[in-house]
Amino acid sequence: MDYNKPDLLKARKRTGSETLNIDFKLDEKYIGIGSDKTYHIITFGCQGNEADSEVMAGILELMGFKNIDGEQADVLIINTCAVRENAEDRFYGTLGRLKGLKQKNNDMIICICGCMAQEEKTITKLLDKYPQFDLVFGTHNIHMLPKYIYKKMNTESRVIEVFSKEGDIIEKLPHLRVSNKKAWVNIMFGCDEFCTYCIVPYTRGKERSRRPQNIIEEVKDLVKKGYLEVTLLGQNVNAYGKDFTDIDYTFSNLLNDLSATGIKRIRFTTSHPRDLDEATMIAMQKENVMPHLHLPVQSGSNSVLKKMNRKYTHEEYIEKIKRLKELNPGISITTDIIVAFPTETIEDFNETLRLCDEVEYEGAFTFIYSKREGTPAAKYPTDITLEEAHRRLDILHDKINAGYLKGNKRFEGTVVKVLVDGTSKNDPNTLCGYSEHNKLVNFKGKKESIGTIVNVKITEAKTWFLIGEQVE
Numbered sequence: 001m002d003y004n005k006p007d008l009l010k011a012r013k014r015t016g017s018e019t020l021n022i023d024f025k026l027d028e029k030y031i032g033i034g035s036d037k038t039y040h041i042i043t044f045g046c047q048g049n050e051a052d053s054e055v056m057a058g059i060l061e062l063m064g065f066k067n068i069d070g071e072q073a074d075v076l077i078i079n080t081c082a083v084r085e086n087a088e089d090r091f092y093g094t095l096g097r098l099k100g101l102k103q104k105n106n107d108m109i110i111c112i113c114g115c116m117a118q119e120e121k122t123i124t125k126l127l128d129k130y131p132q133f134d135l136v137f138g139t140h141n142i143h144m145l146p147k148y149i150y151k152k153m154n155t156e157s158r159v160i161e162v163f164s165k166e167g168d169i170i171e172k173l174p175h176l177r178v179s180n181k182k183a184w185v186n187i188m189f190g191c192d193e194f195c196t197y198c199i200v201p202y203t204r205g206k207e208r209s210r211r212p213q214n215i216i217e218e219v220k221d222l223v224k225k226g227y228l229e230v231t232l233l234g235q236n237v238n239a240y241g242k243d244f245t246d247i248d249y250t251f252s253n254l255l256n257d258l259s260a261t262g263i264k265r266i267r268f269t270t271s272h273p274r275d276l277d278e279a280t281m282i283a284m285q286k287e288n289v290m291p292h293l294h295l296p297v298q299s300g301s302n303s304v305l306k307k308m309n310r311k312y313t314h315e316e317y318i319e320k321i322k323r324l325k326e327l328n329p330g331i332s333i334t335t336d337i338i339v340a341f342p343t344e345t346i347e348d349f350n351e352t353l354r355l356c357d358e359v360e361y362e363g364a365f366t367f368i369y370s371k372r373e374g375t376p377a378a379k380y381p382t383d384i385t386l387e388e389a390h391r392r393l394d395i396l397h398d399k400i401n402a403g404y405l406k407g408n409k410r411f412e413g414t415v416v417k418v419l420v421d422g423t424s425k426n427d428p429n430t431l432c433g434y435s436e437h438n439k440l441v442n443f444k445g446k447k448e449s450i451g452t453i454v455n456v457k458i459t460e461a462k463t464w465f466l467i468g469e470q471v472e
């Protein structure tokens, strides 16, 4: 068995080594090895994983594989997420379900990749309890998928190859994008923040920015192909460019240059409050940079923020929000919040509630703290019961939901621009899409509008979405 195991301790190290940019090229011997064969990808986790799955789909298509909807594929890939325990549990649930399929068809190749693959505890558990897999590779070597599949097809041996040290930046990767109007565009990889609760800096490696020209070319090409919206991806997009040694070029420069490509809508995620600068807030005034900012705060308590290693205070965060609203009136702000972080007292939690009132969030992802082995916070003692954690989460939900509704209500009676995604899941006669402020809009309109940006008059606001009618 080929065996190259991950190591979280090694993954923690940050070296000064230079990041190389290498162009992807599919070796001829892999072309066609998938003809008459199918693949299916199951994706957990963040948009970073969704983007990686689109790249793997692109690579598999070049090899001749065809995508199918079901799990009975010749190559089945599970792209995992390690951010919280329930994401891991869902992965093992899926893998358990696949045992029967694998027993029926031993030629099926089950691949496991993504952030969980970067953790040694996953490899140990897989070998011990879930042997129904063939390939494991990590977040730094998805471009080597053809080699691993070829190897597996030609030998009986299982392949486990995970690199603990981040790799080079691979350019010219093929993508099979899910949408033909909205595209994910990676602008950087990795994270150097080391928030004490978070596993991502270990599973994704050090921060590495793509060269501006490569990103600009990609977006120009998307415009040519008829794309209307790009979402720029990075764990901390505000740190974009800080790793360049030869040029002085940061996130605001990139926003300005991408705005000039003529793409209709630019979104980005995720921003880190400490690194969000005035130049970026100003770049957000551009018409095609959307008036929505997701700015994870995690907690409103200064003592918790310090223990989380977030490197800003409640007051500094509020200061940035104030400036952001001054420069971009009407902007919609959403966030991520963790409750029951070890040591969080009721007073700390109340500080979070107070901050929510001050910011007036229009939405939030809220989480109960989940202990991640190998991170500093895993060693912090805690006496918060799960029951108490749920109690805090419920209180927070009520506050966030009130903000959602208030944020939606302000659009009642106005006309908003919607990029129409398709018909609504529940009603084929209703169209749906997102407004510039990132609000889900369900509306009566013309089917021909799908894939275009249209004006919609909002007639009613619900907590989770807006209702409206298309206007000429």
Ligand code: SAH
Residues within 6 Å of the ligand: 083, 084, 197, 198, 199, 200, 234, 235, 236, 270, 271, 272, 296, 298, 336, 337, 338, 367, 368, 369, 370, 371, 372
């Ligand atoms: N880089 C982004 C996203 C990181 S993961 C950021 O900094 O915002 C997305 C969210 O998951 C985080 O914002 C955080 O709220 C949550 N999260 C991360 N680790 C967690 C943990 N151990 N327990 C609970 N929530 C966690």
Ligand code: SF4
Residues within 6 Å of the ligand: 191, 192, 193, 194, 195, 198, 199, 200, 201, 235, 236, 272
């Ligand atoms: Fe995790 Fe913090 Fe990095 Fe976000 S910024 S990925 S929360 S370490």
Ligand code: F3S
Residues within 6 Å of the ligand: 044, 045, 046, 047, 048, 049, 080, 081, 082, 083, 114, 115, 199, 200, 203, 204
């Ligand atoms: Fe999950 Fe990895 Fe994304 S841990 S949230 S898939 S970076």
